[in-house]
Amino acid sequence: MTTAPLIEAKDLVKTYGSHPRLIGKSYPVRAVDGVSLKLMRGETLGLVGESGCGKSTVGRLILGLEAPDNGSVTFDGSPLARAGSAEWRRSRARMQMVFQDPLSALDRLLPVAAQVREPLVIHKFGSQAQMDKRVADLLNAVGLTAAQGRRLPGELSGGQRQRAVLARALATSPDVLVCDEPTSALDMLVQSQVLELLAEIQSKSGVAMLFISHDLRALRRVSDRVAVMYLGGIVEEGPVNEVLETPRHPYTQALISSVPGVHGLNPNRILLSGEPPNPTQRLPGCAFQPRCPRAVQACSYTAPTLRPISNVSHRVACHLLHTGLHRPTP
Numbered sequence: 001m002t003t004a005p006l007i008e009a010k011d012l013v014k015t016y017g018s019h020p021r022l023i024g025k026s027y028p029v030r031a032v033d034g035v036s037l038k039l040m041r042g043e044t045l046g047l048v049g050e051s052g053c054g055k056s057t058v059g060r061l062i063l064g065l066e067a068p069d070n071g072s073v074t075f076d077g078s079p080l081a082r083a084g085s086a087e088w089r090r091s092r093a094r095m096q097m098v099f100q101d102p103l104s105a106l107d108r109l110l111p112v113a114a115q116v117r118e119p120l121v122i123h124k125f126g127s128q129a130q131m132d133k134r135v136a137d138l139l140n141a142v143g144l145t146a147a148q149g150r151r152l153p154g155e156l157s158g159g160q161r162q163r164a165v166l167a168r169a170l171a172t173s174p175d176v177l178v179c180d181e182p183t184s185a186l187d188m189l190v191q192s193q194v195l196e197l198l199a200e201i202q203s204k205s206g207v208a209m210l211f212i213s214h215d216l217r218a219l220r221r222v223s224d225r226v227a228v229m230y231l232g233g234i235v236e237e238g239p240v241n242e243v244l245e246t247p248r249h250p251y252t253q254a255l256i257s258s259v260p261g262v263h264g265l266n267p268n269r270i271l272l273s274g275e276p277p278n279p280t281q282r283l284p285g286c287a288f289q290p291r292c293p294r295a296v297q298a299c300s301y302t303a304p305t306l307r308p309i310s311n312v313s314h315r316v317a318c319h320l321l322h323t324g325l326h327r328p329t330p
């Protein structure tokens with residue numbers, strides 16, 4: 001028996017108007033270029049890639065905060081309603097977002113407990129007493145005291161603020177949490193505590209999470225599966241341990257090799273040649289071709305598609321793995 005995905009995105013495309021240049025000409029930026037993904041109930045999918053690869057845009061498209069130019073998003077078996085409609089607002093109660101900067105996500109003039117209460121009021125959770133209890137339970141669940149709940153966001157530490165954001169996001173018992181770089185504004189120790197909290201929330205509540213991050217170590221701690229993005233597209237996806245231990249796409253290999261170990265930079269890290277990707281200048285063929293140390297001629301004119309390798313749930317978009325054009329790893 002197969003289980004239907006909670007969220008299914010198909011062939012999402014998002015192009016932003018244009019970026020004016022000095023000479024007056026403008027260029028469209030294709031931030032997301034044909035992304036398809038599935039998020040199952042109760043799982044955490046990590047979405048990783050360099051900054052500007054389009055991963056945050058994918059998060060916003062999935063929540064309906066922006067409309068795709070092409071493609072579709074299905075939530076719990078139904079097409080995601082148009083943003084702003086009553087149906088979309090009902091869906092949004094079941095899909096919440098946690099942002100990178102908790103201070104800008106919170107109202108600086110309102111005590112955090114009142115902000116945790118807001119979604120309960122909006123979605124008519126119950127009586128005043130029921131809401132009081134729910135707020136107290138939520139603060140407790142994220143490790144905040146009642147006294148901290150009475151404070152303004154500016155009176156809390158960065159980690160406490162992110163806990164308050166999480167409590168608010170969980171208020172309506174969502175089915176999905178989209179966490180966009182939720183720990184990157186925090187110091188190392190607090191990052192670790194928030195990741196532990198996210199993993200605990202996920203295992204207790206069964207909420208599905210899309211965890212967007214450039215930090216592979218953070219992603220590994222909370223994810224079941226991972227999708228690696230490069231220049232608007234997914235280049236590799238699969239079970240997190242398999243992808244991170246045996247990466248098959250040259251970009252994933254370079255990304256993983258660049259993660260410092262306990263003794264500092266990896267002496268065997270793969271250094272990419274060429275310029276960082278320019279989303280306004282799309283070349284034909286594989287998007288990674290200008291920087292790929294293993295490119296062959298076909299890479300410059302044919303774009304590879306995401307296809308399964310040995311394990312059907314591990315998929316890679318690279319000609320070398322599907323056409324027998326193998327060249328040794330440098």
Ligand code: SF4
Nearest residue numbers: 286289292299318319
């Ligand atoms: Fe490199 Fe070619 Fe594979 Fe693209 S398709 S990642 S350029 S080898």
